[in-house]
Amino acid sequence: MAAVANVGSELKLQGTLQHRGTAMDQCRLLDCAYHEDWVQWFLQSITKEGPSGVGTIKLEQIVRADKELGRSWCSNRLSH
Numbered sequence: 001m002a003a004v005a006n007v008g009s010e011l012k013l014q015g016t017l018q019h020r021g022t023a024m025d026q027c028r029l030l031d032c033a034y035h036e037d038w039v040q041w042f043l044q045s046i047t048k049e050g051p052s053g054v055g056t057i058k059l060e061q062i063v064r065a066d067k068e069l070g071r072s073w074c075s076n077r078l079s080h
Helices: 010-026 032-047 059-079
Strands: none
Touching: 010 032, 010 059, 032 059
16 A cells, blocks of 8 residues: 655645655665755745746646656666
């Protein structure tokens, strides 16, 4: 059974990502400071204004990008 995280708001997403970062640090998969930089970059991108004619980044887009980055990171990590 897969665990499902509640990421329905920026605050919930931040908490979920920080929890994951702590777990990854404890398992020595990813340094907590690196992960925190990643989380902050994502969260800051939500509040930034995009170029003229481009909408703002939505929370769902951040979640999707995080999943893709995670898959890519795991794939690269397992292949080495």
